[in-house]
Amino acid sequence: MDKRRIKKRRYIAAFIITASIFAIGLFFGFLMENIRVDYFQQQYENQELDFRSLQLQHQLANSELLENQCGGIRELFDIYIKELENTRERLDVYNKDAQIKKEEFNIMKRKYTLAQINFWYVSNLLKESCPQEADFITILYFYSDEKECPRCNEQATILDFYKLKLKEKLLIFALDSQFKEEPTIELLLETYDINSFPGLIIDGKKYNFLTREELGEILCNKIEDESLKEICEKGKE
Amino acid sequence: MIHVTRIILDVIYFISLYYAVFWLLTYLEEKPKEERKRSFKSWPKVSVIIPMYNEEENIKGTIESICNIDYPSDKLKIFVVDDGSKDQSLSIAEETMQEEKRKNPLLNINILHQENQGKFAAINTALEKTTSPFFATLDADSFPNKNALKNLLKEFTTKKVAAVSPILKIKNPKSLVEKLQWFEYAINYFYKSIIALRNAIHVSPGPLTVYRTEIVKNVGGFKEGHKTEDMELALRLQSKHYEIKQCEVAVVYTKAPSTLKSLLKQRIRWNLGSMRNIFDYSKMLFNKKYGDFGLFQLPMIPMAGILSVGLLGLLIFNSREQIKRYFLVLKTYQFNIFEYISDSWANFTTQFWFLNLNLKSIVMIGVFFSVSIFILYKGLKLFNEKIQKSKPALVTYVFLYYFFLAGVWLLVFKDLILKRDVKWK
Numbered sequence: 001m002d003k004r005r006i007k008k009r010r011y012i013a014a015f016i017i018t019a020s021i022f023a024i025g026l027f028f029g030f031l032m033e034n035i036r037v038d039y040f041q042q043q044y045e046n047q048e049l050d051f052r053s054l055q056l057q058h059q060l061a062n063s064e065l066l067e068n069q070c071g072g073i074r075e076l077f078d079i080y081i082k083e084l085e086n087t088r089e090r091l092d093v094y095n096k097d098a099q100i101k102k103e104e105f106n107i108m109k110r111k112y113t114l115a116q117i118n119f120w121y122v123s124n125l126l127k128e129s130c131p132q133e134a135d136f137i138t139i140l141y142f143y144s145d146e147k148e149c150p151r152c153n154e155q156a157t158i159l160d161f162y163k164l165k166l167k168e169k170l171l172i173f174a175l176d177s178q179f180k181e182e183p184t185i186e187l188l189l190e191t192y193d194i195n196s197f198p199g200l201i202i203d204g205k206k207y208n209f210l211t212r213e214e215l216g217e218i219l220c221n222k223i224e225d226e227s228l229k230e231i232c233e234k235g236k237e
Numbered sequence: 238m239i240h241v242t243r244i245i246l247d248v249i250y251f252i253s254l255y256y257a258v259f260w261l262l263t264y265l266e267e268k269p270k271e272e273r274k275r276s277f278k279s280w281p282k283v284s285v286i287i288p289m290y291n292e293e294e295n296i297k298g299t300i301e302s303i304c305n306i307d308y309p310s311d312k313l314k315i316f317v318v319d320d321g322s323k324d325q326s327l328s329i330a331e332e333t334m335q336e337e338k339r340k341n342p343l344l345n346i347n348i349l350h351q352e353n354q355g356k357f358a359a360i361n362t363a364l365e366k367t368t369s370p371f372f373a374t375l376d377a378d379s380f381p382n383k384n385a386l387k388n389l390l391k392e393f394t395t396k397k398v399a400a401v402s403p404i405l406k407i408k409n410p411k412s413l414v415e416k417l418q419w420f421e422y423a424i425n426y427f428y429k430s431i432i433a434l435r436n437a438i439h440v441s442p443g444p445l446t447v448y449r450t451e452i453v454k455n456v457g458g459f460k461e462g463h464k465t466e467d468m469e470l471a472l473r474l475q476s477k478h479y480e481i482k483q484c485e486v487a488v489v490y491t492k493a494p495s496t497l498k499s500l501l502k503q504r505i506r507w508n509l510g511s512m513r514n515i516f517d518y519s520k521m522l523f524n525k526k527y528g529d530f531g532l533f534q535l536p537m538i539p540m541a542g543i544l545s546v547g548l549l550g551l552l553i554f555n556s557r558e559q560i561k562r563y564f565l566v567l568k569t570y571q572f573n574i575f576e577y578i579s580d581s582w583a584n585f586t587t588q589f590w591f592l593n594l595n596l597k598s599i600v601m602i603g604v605f606f607s608v609s610i611f612i613l614y615k616g617l618k619l620f621n622e623k624i625q626k627s628k629p630a631l632v633t634y635v636f637l638y639y640f641f642l643a644g645v646w647l648l649v650f651k652d653l654i655l656k657r658d659v660k661w662k
Binding site: 004005006007010011013014015017018021022024025026028029031032035036039086090094097153154157158160161164165212 | 247250251254255258259262263266436478525526527528529530532533561562565566568569570580581583584586588589592594595596597598599600601604
């Protein structure tokens with residue numbers, strides 16, 4: 001019987017073509033990561049400007065120059081918080097996806113974490129200096145990974161539930177307690193004595209996991225607006 | 238964990254793509270040339286063996302179709318072998334035989350009867366009585382076109398050709414399951430026509446494959462072959478370096494499982510039989526001596542099973558997180574879906590639509606999709622049919638059939654691990 005022949009050349013050619021298609025795929029993936037990093041960079045720069053403006057307005061409002069001029073602050077505040085929360089959430093998702101630009105994503109994450117803490121700080125100052133404009137509730141939310149915090153996912157959905165309804169009346173600052181690159185987080189954890197997760201600081205008071213009903217109760221006590229009260233009353237049920 | 242699953246996914250993708258690229262290259266480089274077909278001054282003698290077990294519904298049609306096939310009556314000998322049917326098959330076969338003989342007294346048709354021993358034994362019973370240089374097997378639920386036999390014989394161009402198989406089409410596909418298989422058969426046929434270029438076919442199906450009698454007798458006739466005797470014989474022929482061909486102009490219609498459950502049983506039998514037979518012929522795996530068949534095609538059969546089960550597992554594993562998240566959301570909304578939809582709608586943003594694109598997956602899935610469409614197009618062209626058959630079936634085939642096949646493989650691996658035997662029904 002004749003010997004069978006194989007075409008070695010074809011095995012190699014098929015490998016090269018397959019590898020090339022793979023390389024094109026990887027290249028596009030890499031391109032996308034670049035676009036994402038650029039986007040967040042751009043976004044961050046804009047937000048930083050917004051933040052500086054906010055800070056300056058607050059300082060001016062507090063100074064003798066423009067006493068009790070709280071009007072413009074609120075508007076800027078609302079835009080800023082919306083952008084910040086949206087981008088932070090996306091950033092977390094893309095960070096998990098990132099294959100090559102891990103380092104850049106980590107730096108971005110640090111920037112956004114700082115921006116959040118900054119903003120939380122300003123929102124506290126605002127409550128003191130412009131109380132009539134500061135009709136919002138702030139929640140600092142410390143989360144961790146599955147292993148350390150199996151109920152964090154559930155807590156996040158409950159927070160989202162109220163956020164979607166109360167919108168700018170509820171400010172949630174979600175901080176990754178595992179993000180060791182940013183020492184400020186450690187500082188906050190120690191200050192509020194948080195050693196189990198999820199950890200929530202609502203207007204300065206510490207809580208652990210809160211169910212939809214419990215959180216509704218707490219929010220109801222703080223909300224004055226009648227139409228919004230309905231929402232948290234319903235959430236309590 | 239995310240990185241492990243990503244790497245596994247990439248490996249699965251790479252192997253599948255390599256496989257597709259290899260055969261597409263073969264197709265482009267060795268496109269079936271207009272080969273000179275063998276012509277006969279006088280047609281050779283052929284025996285057609287119809288093994289039959291409980292086929293009372295189909296046997297009449299099968300006998301009629303083979304009796305009316307375009308072939309000189311004095312060169313054709315038909316054996317119907319009843320393998321101990323428990324229904325009316327035998328009497329119906331006898332009746333049909335008498336009728337056909339009345340119409341054409343020259344017909345040479347014989348009915349043999351034996352205790353139930355299995356399909357392979359039924360074929361062997363008739364094979365022992367066969368003296369013609371060629372013989373064909375014909376499943377009792379299959380119906381060849383008039384010109385099928387002549388066209389198949391024309392493919393025996395060299396002494397090395399041991400078997401030639403026709404195009405198989407599903408007879409009167411009515412249910413969605415049958416229509417799905419109609420598409421599947423079209424695609425499989427195109428794919429088999431490519432691997433045939435490198436003599437890498439691993440099965441010579443029951444509906445009217447023609448064999449060279451001498452070769453089959455020399456290699457020992459049919460064997461039990463884990464209830465997939467047509468695959469066992471093909472592997473045996475391959476192991477002796479004989480050639481198995483496909484004929485693009487011989488069409489045979491065959492009955493297919495019409496329900497998902499019966500299809501599942503058939504596929505478990507096929508795949509489990511394949512695996513068992515491949516174990517028996519494992520010496521050919523990755524063996525250069527057996528050409529592209531041993532080195533590449535044969536290992537791809539178990540590999541396809543492993544990859545499809547692996548992919549299914551990964552998909553379930555990855556969507557598990559997603560499902561958990563949605564469950565939590567709905568729980569928070571106390572399963573008031575409308576409230577959830579209206580809340581998310583009010584906060585809907587398109588801000589990230591572009592950034593959310595996973596370009597790497599889009600490129601890779603795009604390549605796969607194009608290859609699939611090409612194969613589908615070619616398969617239908619070869620089948621000489623258009624997509625008019627059934628659009629819902631086509632959509633189901635493209636998007637959902639994979640999950641069914643992966644499920645079949647999962648059950649096959651379970652049976653292999655538990656060392657279960659292949660069952661007929």
